[in-house]
Amino acid sequence: DVKVTQSSRYLVKRTGEKVFLECVQDMDHENMFWYRQDPGLGLRLIYFSYDVKMKEKGDIPEGYSVSREKKERFSLILESASTNQTSMYLCASSLYRGYEQFFGPGTRLTVL
């Protein structure tokens, strides 16, 4: 079974803090993704990566950056957290581009 793990289930940060959300997958998938999920808005893609060192912006990249130094690890960075970044963050991976994605349990981030 594919396993995608995220570093925290719940996180509380203060406005202006730098926040790191980490995601690790154990199935040697090339493709990894970061989404945020908000009520009524579904899942919105923040960033994705098709290969190590490679990243592409999704639909809502503003205020975020990512890092992928190793194939199995994809980190989402909030350089200066703001209250409108309070959300559920979901990491996913897929074997092939366009195929099904496998999701981690999510991190519920609250920015005060």
Add this chain to the structure above:
Amino acid sequence: AQKVTQAQTEISVVEKEDVTLDCVYETRDTTYYLFWYKQPPSGELVFLIRRNSFDEQNEISGRYSWNFQKSTSSFNFTITASQVVDSAVYFCALSTTSGTYKYIFGTGTRLKVLA
């Protein structure tokens, strides 16, 4: 433009009833994939099915069945004899790989199965 519409925001049924979740998609691509995911109260999205645009054959897996109709751009999901454990949010999604990669989720349908 690509889009996935799940018009049903929330559905409530009584256990053992059949229920159909609707999904309508828009894309100009000829090659695409359609998916359904389940998000139970625990929060983790679980992949249920993938369908490619060239395969309109319906699929059945236990109590779950999927009806793909290109003529109406729909990919509907039916749960037969629903159970309380089916209570979850269900997402339909579309992916295309031509040109700029796109993976689009609908806004989800919350299904409540009452005992």
